[in-house]
Amino acid sequence: MNSIFKIICVALIASSASAQHENHTQPEANATTAKAKSPRTSAMAMVGDNHVHIDYGSPSVRGRQIWNGLVAYDQVWATGAHKATWVDFSQDVVINGQTVPKGKYGFFTIPGPAEWTLILSRDWDMHLADDYKPEQDVVRVQVKPETQNDLTEALTYEVVPEGKHKGEIRMRWEKVGVSLPFQNK
Template sequence: MKKIVALLIALFIVNYTFAQHENHQPKADTAKTAAKPKSPKMTAMAMVGGNHVHIEYGSPSVRGRAIWNGLVAYNQVWATGAHHATWIDFSQDVMIQGKHIPKGKYGFFTIPNNKTWTIILSKTWDMHLADDYKQENDILRLSVKPSKSKKITEALTYEVLATNDKKGKIKMSWEYLSVAFDFENM
């Protein structure tokens, strides 16, 4: 009888251990069969001197659509990305067009227009698109002229470009347009 009880206990332990272990096994790789997101979450980052500049954004693609004053309306605040407001994080204080911007994370918004764009850094960075955007939270507004390219940028793309150890540029490109602004580490 003791042998039967011991055998039953041993079978229970093996069965229980197997069931627990099975829950921790890797799942089948469905990356090849799963649909890729149409606006994947992307990052752009670089070290400019000792300043780590990091941008997170949703990257929609043109996919044959009319972008400017079509998908993206002119003269309205745009989250400058998809699904969630784009944000930028400076690990050091910077100067942008003579304005001191303390280190930290900021919402990055734009107001596109066919001749000039307004670039906005907002104290509020964690929001769904521009749904909760409030102008009173702006820490910076500046005007820039968009530049045109003959080559299409299919997916919205940000770049953090180091000019030297102290200066850099933030550039956003999509379709045939780009906008950019310079910053300087303090």
């Protein structure tokens, strides 16, 4: 009886595989192997005892005009693709003279040709900047964008330690970069 059961199981498995082949269907696992155009990725580093983690969608230039094209000047941008970019500090930090308690924050920017506004918001879980509210801002910093000679095809973040107590969050895309300096409290 046991051997009949094994034969039936083998026949059912073979029949299922044959049906998938005949219907030109593929297992679901293969459907997720296609490369996303704006994959979700992360950057992180230890700055002293502070673990700094950034989660973001990383779009690519792909021949498009990025600044004042795909990304409008003078409008709030989620500084990544799809869901808003977020930053998590495991310890309190000081940014631009202001204490930012440990925790997770949305990282938004307002790009401009000569100046950018970098923003940490209490609201980190949203699609793009659809529900962005300035009253949720924890800190805003004005910075000058840095022009780079080399093209950065995919939007890239880095957490760069500068000694045990200081660091920077750096964002680069196309030929532009901005940095948000912070200090552990």
